[in-house]
Amino acid sequence: MSKKSMPEEPLPWNHFWRNRITPEDLVYYTRLIFGLIGAAIALAFNLSGLLGLVGFIIGIVLVVVSYLIPIYILGIDPQEIGGHAKGLMKGLGTGILMFLVLWILVYNFVYYTALAL
Numbered sequence: 001m002s003k004k005s006m007p008e009e010p011l012p013w014n015h016f017w018r019n020r021i022t023p024e025d026l027v028y029y030t031r032l033i034f035g036l037i038g039a040a041i042a043l044a045f046n047l048s049g050l051l052g053l054v055g056f057i058i059g060i061v062l063v064v065v066s067y068l069i070p071i072y073i074l075g076i077d078p079q080e081i082g083g084h085a086k087g088l089m090k091g092l093g094t095g096i097l098m099f100l101v102l103w104i105l106v107y108n109f110v111y112y113t114a115l116a117l
Contacts, residue, residue, distance in 0.1 A: 023080040024090055027070045031091035034066035035059065035098030042103050046111065055103070063095035064088075 021029075038059030047055030067088055070076045081087045 023070065023076045024082075026074065026076065027067065027081055027087055028091035028094065030066045030070055031063055031095035032098055034062045035095040036102060038062040038099045039102035039106070042099075043106055043110070048107065048111070056100075059099035059103070060096060063092065063099065066095065 038055075041062075042052070042055035042059060045051075045055070071078060071087070078084050078087055081090060
């Protein structure tokens, strides 16, 4: 199996963010955004109880998969962020905590308030 090589020339959308943000920060903020998306999905489908565990797993998968977007779509070289190991761990806790905090807070405000009325 051949290894996919990184493009020599920067991809067109790289010119937008290269001068504004570091590659490490881009991985970090991508994780943060995917944590928000995972919480929104869990809230949209009203996942609670045992299905809440499924929602949590979906959120974790989204946060972990979010590492692939900066590497393969935005064209970041993994060595720019210290290798794959550091890149996988960068912002992982923040993404998971963002998912949990938003899911718990918004769920309690939206669904618990509706039950209390």
